[in-house]
Amino acid sequence: MVRRPRYVGPMRTATINRRTSETAIDVTVNLDGTGVYAIATGIGFLDHMLEQLSRHSLIDLDVKVDGDLHIDQHHTTEDSALAIGEAVAKALGDKKGIRRYGDALSPMDETLCRVALDISGRPWCVFDLEFSQEKLGEMDTELFEHWFQSFAQAAGITLHVELLHGRNNHHFIESAFKGLARSLRTAVEIDPRKADAIPSTKGML
Template structure:
């Protein structure tokens, strides 16, 4: 089983995260931010990556540390579970429609973190979550997991739909990328023999 477990404790947050890349999309998520919980649950469900996430953050200050640190820990857990990335498909992409919205996500589990973000929101919050933190969440996950990640909103109006389409697209792209490709024979999918750097 390809699993990762991260415990991360700072003066701002205390986080425990477990992931199982070979799961069935089971999740238990408690960050203290309802809409963030909903999005991580969508990620787990549609990637088929089991996720357990418990976050105790300084929400009396604001949501920044909880959002950022939970994303860092999730990325670290994914990287740990991927190990040397031997045999994985490596690349994934998805078009994700939700009613009037269409998002496109493409990624490469390359070991070279990068986020290209071509999306935005027309309201400051979804539930109680600051929408400016959504891009930062993806930046933090990509950095910690070593993923080259491209997120693009092709069109859409409803902010809830936009956010959910992006998370579901990310989930479906990750599902494809982390799958073991039997044709690779367990080889690392790079001519360099390693991924990263």
Template sequence: MRTARIARTTSETDILVEINLDGTGKYDIETGIGFLDHMIEQFSRHSLIDVTLKVNGDLHVDQHHTTEDSALALGQAITQALGDKAGIGRYGTAYSPMDETLARVALDISGRPYLVWNAKFTQEKLGELDTELIDHWFHSISQTAGITLHIERLYGQNNHHICEAIFKGFARAMRMAVEADSRKQGAIPSTKGQLGG
């Protein structure tokens, strides 16, 4: 079983995350930020990665630490569950439509974190979530999961649709990348013999 459990406590957040990469998309998400919960639920459901994520953060300050640290902890769990990454697909790409919006996500679980973000929002908030934190969430998860991640809003106007299309596209691309490929016979998907560095 490719599973992981991360407990991460700082002076700003107290987080517990559990994942199963070979799950069915079951989730139990409580960050204290309703819209962020909704997006991480979308990630779990469409990636088929089971995710339990409980965050007690300093929301009396603002949402930054909770948003950032939830992504850092989830990325750490993904890294732990993947182990040496032997036999995985490694790459994933998804076009994700939602009504008038189309998003594209391409990623490489390379061990070399990098985010290219080409998406804009025209609202300051979605629900109670500050939209400026959405790309920061993806930056943070790319750092600890070791993902080279390219995200684009190809077109679309509705801010909720844009954000949800991006999270669903990320989920579908991750599903493709983390799935084991039997043809690889457990080989690490790199001619270097390792991923990262």
């Protein structure tokens, strides 16, 4: 078997420190990691989802959030997504050599979710997933769509998330996060056949 040469280059990392009157957030990502994470948002279920995102994308993720949870979870959810997305975009740099596209079918017991994305520089999010309950753990389920939209906006990606079928609400969103993770893993990977080129006929993304 002939092995293709593995790309070896500088580690693609970024740190974002985001401060507002509503949240204080520190995020560090390593796109060339092994899925090591340290997550503390103050929302247990969101922590669980971000751990899945790191583990299955192999992106090392360190997230610390001090948010105004005495009001509600909205600002912590939105701002964490914006900071993570911004860190991913910064770590990608000029996007030279990336595969750019990624997609995944993510089964979880009775649930099947499809995620597809393009690191296009054109933010867009289609989130076709409806919940039948208002909360998962202590987290409001309506906030998950907002998280995906905010992440796509800050990361500069076109993102489609579609629930194909399922019954369990926990499975719905965990399948979506795992699908996002696996899609990101493919899209941010360096293609050794074109490691020196921007993956666009326009010459930029």
